[in-house]
Structure formats: C-alpha cells, structure tokens
Amino acid sequence: xxGLFGVVSRQDxxxxxxxxxxxxxxxxxxxGGMSVFGDQGFYNTIHSISQAQxxxxxxxxxxRMNGYQxxxxxxxxxxxxxxxxxKFGTFAIAVTGLIINKEKLTKELMDRGASFSEMTxxxxxxxxxxxxxxxxxxxxxxxxxxxxxxxEGSICALIMTPEGVYAARDKYGxxxxxxxxxxxxxxxxxAVATEVSAFPNLGYHLVKHLGPGEITxxxxxxxxxxxxxxxxxxxxAFLWTYTGxxxxxxEGITVENARERCGRxxxxxxxxxxxxxxxxxxxxxxxxxxxxxxxxxxxxxxxxKYTPGYGRxxxxxxxxxxxxxxxxxxxxxxxxxxDSRMIVCDDSIVRGTQLKNFTVKKLLDNGAREIxxxxxxxxxxxxxxxxxxxxxxxxxxxxxxxxxxxxxxxENIEEYLDHRSDKYRxxxxxxxxxxxxxxxxxxxxxxxxxxxxxxxxxxxxCCWRGR
Numbered sequence: 001x002x003g004l005f006g007v008v009s010r011q012d013x014x015x016x017x018x019x020x021x022x023x024x025x026x027x028x029x030x031x032g033g034m035s036v037f038g039d040q041g042f043y044n045t046i047h048s049i050s051q052a053q054x055x056x057x058x059x060x061x062x063x064r065m066n067g068y069q070x071x072x073x074x075x076x077x078x079x080x081x082x083x084x085x086x087k088f089g090t091f092a093i094a095v096t097g098l099i100i101n102k103e104k105l106t107k108e109l110m111d112r113g114a115s116f117s118e119m120t121x122x123x124x125x126x127x128x129x130x131x132x133x134x135x136x137x138x139x140x141x142x143x144x145x146x147x148x149x150x151x152e153g154s155i156c157a158l159i160m161t162p163e164g165v166y167a168a169r170d171k172y173g174x175x176x177x178x179x180x181x182x183x184x185x186x187x188x189x190x191a192v193a194t195e196v197s198a199f200p201n202l203g204y205h206l207v208k209h210l211g212p213g214e215i216t217x218x219x220x221x222x223x224x225x226x227x228x229x230x231x232x233x234x235x236x237a238f239l240w241t242y243t244g245x246x247x248x249x250x251e252g253i254t255v256e257n258a259r260e261r262c263g264r265x266x267x268x269x270x271x272x273x274x275x276x277x278x279x280x281x282x283x284x285x286x287x288x289x290x291x292x293x294x295x296x297x298x299x300x301x302x303x304x305k306y307t308p309g310y311g312r313x314x315x316x317x318x319x320x321x322x323x324x325x326x327x328x329x330x331x332x333x334x335x336x337x338x339d340s341r342m343i344v345c346d347d348s349i350v351r352g353t354q355l356k357n358f359t360v361k362k363l364l365d366n367g368a369r370e371i372x373x374x375x376x377x378x379x380x381x382x383x384x385x386x387x388x389x390x391x392x393x394x395x396x397x398x399x400x401x402x403x404x405x406x407x408x409x410x411e412n413i414e415e416y417l418d419h420r421s422d423k424y425r426x427x428x429x430x431x432x433x434x435x436x437x438x439x440x441x442x443x444x445x446x447x448x449x450x451x452x453x454x455x456x457x458x459x460x461x462c463c464w465r466g467r
Contacts, residue, residue, distance in 0.1 A: 001175065001243055001387045002075035002096035003027035005198060006158045006165040008218045009189040012038075014065035016202055020191060021072030022054045023198035026245060027096075028074040032057060035081040035092035037160055038067030042092055046079045068220075069165055071158040080127040081160075082118060086135045088143075089161060095130050096194065097155040097170060098387055102129060105150060109133075130155055141215055141226045144168045148213060154386035158192065164219030166226070167192040172234040173212030174386050174460050176250050179223065180204030190218040197247040209251060234460040236386070240452050241377045242283050242347035253453050256286050261451035262376040263290025263345060266443050270295070272372050274341045280359060281305035281330065287376040288345035297343065302336040302363065305329050330362065338367035341438075345374045349431070349442075352397035356435045370438040378445045379427065381413065382466040401430040417465065419444050 003024025007013045017034055032054045033046035043065055047057040054074060073080045073094035081094040099105065106116070106124050109132050116132070118125035133150055137143025140159060148155065148171040156177050159166040169177040180191040180199040191204050199206060210216060211229025236243070239250050240258040248255045263286065270291075277297050279288030282305060292299040306329055342363070349355060355373070363371055379398040393399045394409075402416055403409055405426055415423035419442070432440035445464055449456050461467075 001027050002073065002077065003194040004071070004073050004094055004096055004156060004158050004177070004192070005194070006069075006071040006160065006167065006192040006218065007189070008069045008165055008191075008220060010068065010183075010187060010220060011189075012066055013068055013070050014062040016191070017065075017070040017072050018055075018058055018062035020193060020198045020202055021058075021074060023193070023201075023245075024074045024195055025049075025054050027194065027243070028076045030076040031079045032072075032074045033080050033094070034058060034062065034065070034070060034072040035083065035094070035160060036065045036067030036070035037092070037162060038069075040066065042083050042090060043067065044081060044083050044092065046081075048079075049074070069160060071160045071165060073158075078126045078128075079118075080125075081158075082125070082127050082131065084128075084131045084135075086131070088135070088140050091140070092160040093127055093131050093134075093157060095127050095155050095157045096175060096387075097126075098153045098385070099126055099129060099151045099155065100385055101152040102126070105129065105133065126155075130157060134159070140166060144215055145213075145227065152385075156194070164217050164221075165192065166215060166217055167210060168215045168227075169210040169212060169229075170386075171213045171230060172232060172460070173210075173229075174234055174236045176235075176239070176248075177210045178249075179207045179210065179216065179218065181207045188222070190223065192216075192218060195245050195248045197245040206249070233458045235454065235458060237448065237452060237459045237461055238348075238377075238384075238463060241287075241448065246282075246286055251454060258452050259283075259286030259347075259376065260290030260293070261453070262443055262448060263287040263292070264294040265290075265447040265451050266345070266374050266376065266441070267291045267294035269444070269447070270343075270374070270441060272343060272439060274343045274370070274372060276300035276302075276336075276340065277343045277345065278302055280344060280346045280355075283347040284345045284376070287347065287374075288343075291343065291345055291374065300336055300342075302333055302340070302342060302366075302368075303330045303359070304333065306331060330359065332362045332366045334366040337363055339369050340367075341370035341372075342368060343372045343374055345376060347375070348377050348380060349373075349375050349397050350380055351395050352400075352431065352435060360435055360437055364436070372439045372441075373432075373435065373437050375440075375442050377448050378419070378442050378464045379416075379431070380463050381417065382463055384463055386460070386462070397431050397434070398427060401427045401434070404430055
C-alpha cells in the first residue's frame with residue numbers, strides 16, 4: 001500500500017519528517033524517500049530499504065537537510081518523492097496507490113508529446129505518471145481532479161510547492177490521509193499522514209480525516225480547503241483487519257477496537273475446545289485478544305516476533321524475501337506449545353504458503369497437539385485492484401482450492417462466496433487439509449462489516465466480492 005507523511009513548520013522540519021515517515025515502515029519495504037523545501041530550495045533523497053530499515057538508511061541524510069516543509073514516502077512500487085519542473089513551477093510529489101490503466105495513459109500522454117525519464121522495473125514510474133497527468137490541468141488543483149478522473153485505480157498524493165503542501169485523498173477514499181496540528185496561534189504547524197499513529201509522539205493532534213477526493217493546502221498561513229469531499233465513499237476494509245497500525249484511526253474507528261470486535265465475533269460463532277488463544281504477530285494479536293475476552297479462554301504467546309530486525313512478511317514483493325522474513329521473524333516457545341491445543345487467530349489467509357510452511361510447521365515441530373486457525377476475514381477471492389499487493393487470482397489459497405475442486409479455473413464462483421453453501425464448505429476443507437491444521441473457520445463477511453462499524457455501502461469489499 002505505501003505510506004505518506006508531510007509537514008509544514010515554522011522550525012526546521014527534517015527531524016519531524018524523518019520520524020513521521022518512519023512511522024509508515026509497516027506499509028512498505030522497497031523504497032523510501034524524503035524531500036524538503038527551505039531557503040536553499042528543494043532537497044531530495046531516495047534510498048532502497050529492501051535490505052535495511054528506513055531509519056538506518058536515512059539517519060545521516062536528514063541531519064544534512066534544512067527546510068520548513070517536507071514530504072516523505074515509503075512504498076513498494078516506485079522510488080519517490082520526485083522533483084518536477086512544470087508549467088506550475090517546481091514541485092515535489094509523492095503518491096501511494098495503483099494505476100491499473102497506466103499503459104493506456106502512457107500512450108495517450110506520449111501521443112500528446114510527453115516524455116518519461118523515471119523508469120521502475122522496466123516500466124513507467126507511477127509518481128512521474130501522476131505528475132504528468134496533473135500537469136494537464138489549468139492549475140495544480142484542477143490537475144489533481146483531472147488525474148483522479150483519468151486513472152483506473154486509486155491514488156493519494158502529497159505535492160509540495162513553495163507555498164505549502166497539497167494533500168489529496170483518492171477519489172473514493174479507499175486509503176486514508178489525515179491532518180494533524182501542533183503549537184498555538186502564531187506558532188502553529190501542520191502534518192499530514194497516511195497513519196494518524198504518526199502524530200502523537202511527534203506532538204501533533206488529529207484535526208481531521210480528509211474525505212474522498214478532498215484536497216487541502218497546508219501552509220504557514222493555516223489550512224485551506226481547495227476541493228470538497230466527494231459524496232461516494234469506498235474505504236478499504238482491509239485497513240482494519242490487517243494493513244493499519246493498531247493505534248491508527250480511520251473514519252473515526254480505532255484499528256485495535258475493530259480487531260478485537262472481529263475476534264469477539266469469531267468466538268461467538270465457535271465452539272472449539274482449546275488450552276489457549278494466540279494471535280500471529282503482529283496484526284493477528286488484536287483479533288486473538290478479542291477472541292480470548294469473549295470466549296474466556298486464556299491468551300498465550302507460543303510465537304514471539306523478533307521485532308528489532310524484521311518487518312511484515314506479506315509486504316515484500318518478492319516471494320523469496322517474504323518467505324525469509326516469515327521464517328526468521330517468529331521464534332517458537334516450545335514450553336508453551338508442546339502438547340497444547342491452540343486457537344490461532346490471523347488477520348487473513350492470502351496465499352497460505354507462509355502460514356503452512358513456516359507458522360504451522362513451527363507449531364507442529366514444537367509439539368502442538370491441535371491447531372485451530374481462525375482468520376479474521378472471509379477467504380480472499382480477488383486480487384486488489386487499488387494497491388500494490390496481491391495481483392494474481394492464481395496466487396490466492398481460495399482460488400487454488402477452487403481449481404483443485406473443479407479441475408480448472410472457473411469464472412462463476414458465486415457459490416463459493418456464500419458461507420452457507422456446500423461449495424464454500426468444500427473449499428474451506430481443502431484449504432484446511434492443505435495447511436495441515438486441525439480445523440479452519442473464517443470470519444463471515446457480515447460479521448466483519450459489523451465489527452468494523454461502517455455502513456456496507458461505504459466499504460471497499462472487492463477482495464472478497466470482486467465488486
């Protein structure tokens with residue numbers, strides 16, 4: 001998914017920018033970057049963070065930077081921020097999201113005489129593509145609106161000019177952008193972030209969540225709304241079940257609270273006997289705590305995460321790196337595991353390979369008697385079209401199950417979407433056998449929606465329903 005952080009301050013801002021951007025490290029593992037603007041103009045720095053964490057790569061850079069406003073990004077898709085010279089003047093830009101129709105837009109822009117210089121993995125850098133689309137407008141704001149209308153997918157953007165930082169949330173609000181404030185009258189400063197969990201330790205308090213398509217300018221003069229929010233909203237439900245930091249808040253709903261409600265819902269619909277409940281660190285923990293509270297079964301930690309050295313195992317784009325992180329980051333506690341019956345809560349099952357080959361194997365190798373897997377969302381049926389996560393249906397555990405059951409890939413999977421159907425139960429049983437666990441029971445989509453606490457028509461549920 002990636003994360004953005006921006007700051008406008010009356011004091012030198014690089015230290016705040018450095019730590020604020022780092023608070024988004026759970027959202028990406030490939031690229032990081034920071035750009036500042038001050039009396040010396042723009043200064044930009046970008047590094048790969050695939051083999052080292054953000055802080056270690058940028059700790060010396062930020063000490064050399066000077067400026068009173070800045071933007072930063074952590075992303076798996078494109079190196080950024082970029083400095084762009086345009087008809088609007090020079091600006092820095094950072095984005096998160098995905099453009100599905102990039103090839104079509106590239107041809108259209110090149111037919112109009114545009115050229116591209118930033119290449120990523122042999123393709124056009126998404127950030128440069130967004131900048132080119134914005135430059136088609138009559139102003140930066142008009143360009144952002146035109147860009148949002150032109151793309152298929154989802155883009156949140158921060159654009160830094162000498163006058164301030166433009167913050168633009170994606171058209172349907174699938175992914176978050178929120179504004180924080182610190183100081184008092186005459187000394188106020190502002191920050192904008194994907195994750196509001198970045199604010200408190202940096203001295204900011206939440207002012208507002210930007211609405212879908214909303215554009216706001218952050219400057220030393222204050223906040224200026226440049227475009228009102230759109231009426232239609234489709235917020236990614238995966239933010240609460242997996243993506244978000246537990247302390248973050250989206251649409252006024254705290255991630256940790258939503259996860260605990262998911263866990264409670266799973267427990268209410270379950271009757272399995274076990275010695276303890278556990279969650280796969282980190283995003284499975286909140287779900288497991290909710291399950292333990294509701295069921296009265298104690299919570300224990302058979303697996304602990306070695307936090308100093310390893311990030312999220314789902315985030316890296318390379319399967320080899322995902323597997324390495326998955327096996328290295330979790331340490332098994334044999335004294336807790338041996339001869340135990342355990343309920344294991346996780347945020348989801350995507351491919352199922354890490355869960356099977358590393359987590360379940362570790363538990364079995366250390367003497368687990370029973371393993372009952374409880375994912376806190378329904379089976380993922382479709383790849384995400386709006387963020388750089390799972391791109392292929394064939395990778396998904398549910399699709400592999402359907403292919404095995406039907407003997408081929410099929411288009412109409414409606415029966416498999418209904419948790420009351422025989423086909424659904426057959427699919428889940430296939431996944432259970434493949435994982436080599438005692439039982440497998442997913443949270444139903446109706447219970448997940450209720451646990452999140454938003455209206456169904458305001459949530460993006462494409463990963464589960466394909467629409």
